[in-house]
Amino acid sequence: MRLTAEERSWLGGEAGPALQRAMEIVVALGRIYGAERLIPVESVQISGVSYRNLGEAGLRFLRRWVEEGARVRVPTFLNPTAMDLAAWREQGFDPHFAARQAEIVDLFAQMGVGAGEPMPTCAPYYLARPPRAGSHVAWAESSAVSYANSLLGARTNREGGPGAIAAALTGRVAEYGLHLEANRRPTVTVAVQEPPRTVADFSALGALVGREIGRGIPYFVDLRVEEPLREAKLKALGAAMAATGAVALYHVAGVTPEAAQFTPPAARLTVGSLREGYAMLDEGGDVDLLWVGCPHASLEEIERVAARVAGRRLRRPLWITCSRAVRRVAVEAGWAERIEAAGGRLYADACLAIAPLRDLGIRAVGTTSAKGAFYLRNLAGVAVRFGTLDDLLDSVVS
Amino acid sequence: MAEERLLYTWKGRLVKAGHAVGRALVSPEPIGFLGGVDGATGVVVERGHPLEGQSVAGRVLVFPHGKGSTVGSYVLYQLAECGCAPAAILNAESEPIVAVGAIIAEIPMVDHLPIHLLRTGDRVEVEGETVRVWRAVEDQGQVR
Numbered sequence: 001m002r003l004t005a006e007e008r009s010w011l012g013g014e015a016g017p018a019l020q021r022a023m024e025i026v027v028a029l030g031r032i033y034g035a036e037r038l039i040p041v042e043s044v045q046i047s048g049v050s051y052r053n054l055g056e057a058g059l060r061f062l063r064r065w066v067e068e069g070a071r072v073r074v075p076t077f078l079n080p081t082a083m084d085l086a087a088w089r090e091q092g093f094d095p096h097f098a099a100r101q102a103e104i105v106d107l108f109a110q111m112g113v114g115a116g117e118p119m120p121t122c123a124p125y126y127l128a129r130p131p132r133a134g135s136h137v138a139w140a141e142s143s144a145v146s147y148a149n150s151l152l153g154a155r156t157n158r159e160g161g162p163g164a165i166a167a168a169l170t171g172r173v174a175e176y177g178l179h180l181e182a183n184r185r186p187t188v189t190v191a192v193q194e195p196p197r198t199v200a201d202f203s204a205l206g207a208l209v210g211r212e213i214g215r216g217i218p219y220f221v222d223l224r225v226e227e228p229l230r231e232a233k234l235k236a237l238g239a240a241m242a243a244t245g246a247v248a249l250y251h252v253a254g255v256t257p258e259a260a261q262f263t264p265p266a267a268r269l270t271v272g273s274l275r276e277g278y279a280m281l282d283e284g285g286d287v288d289l290l291w292v293g294c295p296h297a298s299l300e301e302i303e304r305v306a307a308r309v310a311g312r313r314l315r316r317p318l319w320i321t322c323s324r325a326v327r328r329v330a331v332e333a334g335w336a337e338r339i340e341a342a343g344g345r346l347y348a349d350a351c352l353a354i355a356p357l358r359d360l361g362i363r364a365v366g367t368t369s370a371k372g373a374f375y376l377r378n379l380a381g382v383a384v385r386f387g388t389l390d391d392l393l394d395s396v397v398s
Numbered sequence: 399m400a401e402e403r404l405l406y407t408w409k410g411r412l413v414k415a416g417h418a419v420g421r422a423l424v425s426p427e428p429i430g431f432l433g434g435v436d437g438a439t440g441v442v443v444e445r446g447h448p449l450e451g452q453s454v455a456g457r458v459l460v461f462p463h464g465k466g467s468t469v470g471s472y473v474l475y476q477l478a479e480c481g482c483a484p485a486a487i488l489n490a491e492s493e494p495i496v497a498v499g500a501i502i503a504e505i506p507m508v509d510h511l512p513i514h515l516l517r518t519g520d521r522v523e524v525e526g527e528t529v530r531v532w533r534a535v536e537d538q539g540q541v542r
Contacts, residue, residue: 028497057476160468162498
């Protein structure tokens with residue numbers, strides 16, 4: 001691998017141990033994947049933020065890196081934590097857990113993540129100007145990676161936890177995988193016989209396609225994506241394929257920016273009915289909680305929920321997860337007030353899939369997100385009701 | 399102690415530089431550190447794994463490649479903190495979880511090696527990308 005003089009000096013430790021370790025990681029990944037050189041990235045998104053996943057060892061490792069002087073060199077976003085960093089008591093979190101979780105975010109702030117004020121979110125494309133088509137970034141959360149590659153036409157591999165930190169500290173990644181034009185070609189043509197209409201339909205479709213094609217790059221030939229919530233539907237489709245499979249990039253003819261460059265590949269998958277996707281995700285039954293915001297909700301999604309629940313009374317709590325920036329606007333627009341009047345709450349920073357939900361007394365959750373359903377069951381260990389927003393709301397309206 | 403003779407000298411691909419000497423612990427199967435190895439003791443806990451019940455502490459740990467969750471990198475860090483990390487790691491083909499784990503835990507690591515030639519109990523020295531293997535004399539007749 002060719003390194004510049006500056007990169008070689010960082011690797012040699014001339015800029016201190018924090019940057020040296022980061023460089024070692026970036027270079028090792030480059031060697032493993034056969035990269036010829038490193039390339040600069042415009043932004044980074046770091047995963048591995050939940051105390052539940054990082055644990056004490058991960059926390060101590062972050063402390064050490066910060067003590068060594070770790071500082072990010074490019075704009076860096078942070079994946080969600082387990083809890084709302086301000087409203088965790090109301091959510092029911094244990095103070096010991098909350099203190100550890102807050103320390104992790106504080107360590108990232110000391111590294112300069114979020115310009116010293118991280119706004120943890122899995123949807124960083126709602127925080128700042130999203131990456132331009134063709135730009136290189138190093139994002140980590142699987143749905144954000146899919147969104148950046150597919151909907152924005154930016155280029156990113158799915159970075160691991162320490163790998164993303166290393167990319168932020170060096171401002172570089174090794175050039176391999178989806179950073180290279182040749183690796184962005186679709187591998188499977190996907191035809192859909194039952195047109196999806198709702199966000200949940202797109203989620204169910206994504207769950208089926210992800211399960212079938214694993215690491216492939218799907219090319220949807222006949223998918224119509226209509227308003228309202230067009231962007232949320234595409235977000236849900238990509239998130240689902242990244243959860244049940246490892247799809248980091250997809251193309252939709254006439255919709256996504258790179259689709260026109262390609263012709264449909266010979267390998268073909270036909271999805272007959274979406275019902276199988278619903279059956280795969282939905283366990284039925286009553287829920288303790290409804291969850292909207294997996295991936296983190298957009299303003300449009302919050303506005304739609306506010307309109308649907310206005311003047312109604314929910315028998316079960318509705319938690320909407322989003323970034324602090326999005327919540328601020330939702331509060332100013334009056335949507336948060338309408339949702340809270342019905343019994344819902346807007347929580348920033350948080351992701352329920354990585355939260356110790358059973359410790360909070362939550363055993364069954366309703367969601368419109370296939371990604372949410374998949375991880376609620378497999379990570380949080382709770383039962384899942386999967387369906388459209390209307391069906392879920394109707395089930396808890398008194 | 400039986401006499402040992404230098405059997406192999408290999409140059410592999412460097413993942414994490416360092417110097418270590420230890421006895422080989424060889425797994426024909428991949429190792430997943432998250433959930434597969436107890437981070438507080440170094441004992442392999444994955445059910446049905448060929449190394450189940452054995453400790454990786456102080457050993458030159460030899461396996462084809464890593465598997466499982468990316469959080470596994472931090473388990474290697476935890477092992478290093480408690481003094482129960484492997485002395486070195488040798489892989490056939492490394493992947494990011496173990497490679498990054500070895501870097502943050504400062505465990506010497508080399509890959510691109512003919513690890514199928516190694517046996518548990520061999521004395522192994524890792525120095526940069528160079529790997530030297532000694533084996534007791536009476537065992538060498540069994541080498542094919």
